């Protein structure tokens with residue numbers, strides 16, 4: 001039987017050579033490779049500044065910190081995300097204000113954002129943190145208009161969205177990374193491009209970028225990493241609260257090569273999504289993800305929704321049966337407000353965000369990555385179709 005893991009990174013000889021070059025260079029932590037990765041990433045998305053950090057979680061934390069978010073402040077976000085999005089708010093004593101999602105895009109619903117801001121119930125909202133879920137860019141024109149009307153900042157969680165783009169009024173098609181005040185990317189092992197671990201923050205704002213550069217390495221002078229270099233000085237100054245979120249040159253070496261392959265990877269993902277869509281379109285028990293004309297989807301995830309009223313099994317059983325037939329899947333995402341921590345700490349309850357819960361009850365993520373062969377893709381599609389036929393009402 002075929003075994004298709006949920007994900008496998010595509011790492012080749014070029015990544016290996018770049019890592020070996022770094023290891024042999026005598027400089028393995030933050031240094032010239034990180035600087036190069038930042039420069040090339042900024043160029044790729046078209047951003048003025050890019051700052052590499054240890055992970056997207058650290059990027060989101062630093063972004064909130066740079067905007068001065070602190071105890072008692074509120075940040076609006078989606079419950080349909082990984083915990084990192086909201087967990088970082090707690091690091092600073094701020095509170096995540098969840099609002100429900102759009103049932104089609106699975107992104108935060110701009111109408112719900114407007115309602116939360118206009119309701120009078122949330123008087124300390126300082127920022128909005130939309131997540132480009134699965135690589136489908138949020139409606140940034142609408143979110144941007146709402147944010148400026150209410151005087152709040154935007155930090156985009158673009159962990160799923162390296163390379164994604166959407167049309168922005170007056171600008172045409174632009175890559176995610178140049179729209180909100182700050183945008184945070186992930187290079188975790190399963191992401192569209194990986195550095196094993198890693199993150200990046202992009203911004204057009206030099207003052208925010210400078211603050212993040214200092215805060216990301218203990219609050220030291222910006223180029224303190226050079227202090228062991230022949231040109232460096234032993235003296236450094238501490239300017240601000242600091243964290244240890246720098247990226248190493250070993251990780252950056254992988255990222256530099258992966259970035260060059262990003263557009264190819266994205267095309268491959270799009271073609272897998274298209275092939276799945278075609279396979280599933282006439283099956284009455286399957287609901288394929290929808291895309292929009294004004295976006296370039298990064299297809300980080302392929303989230304299939306089951307029509308449970310057409311099936312005799314639930315999502316958990318469907319996932320189990322796929323595993324028995326060698327297809328690895330995952331579920332994105334377990335709504336945060338239904339989990340113990342968010343209930344106990346912030347008072348959320350199951351039932352608070354019915355759309356996120358309804359989607360969760362019937363969604364699963366299928367394998368979608370450039371290392372899949374044509375046979376792997378057909379096997380996944382055929383296995384899903386077989387199960388749907390076998391268990392249809």
Ligand SMILES: Cc1ncc(COP(=O)(O)O)c(C=O)c1O
Pocket residue numbers: 055056057058081082084085131157159160185186187188198199
């Ligand atoms: C939406 C979202 N935000 C943030 C993160 C955190 O990324 P990292 O693992 O790079 O910290 C993830 C990771 O899975 C994610 O899915």
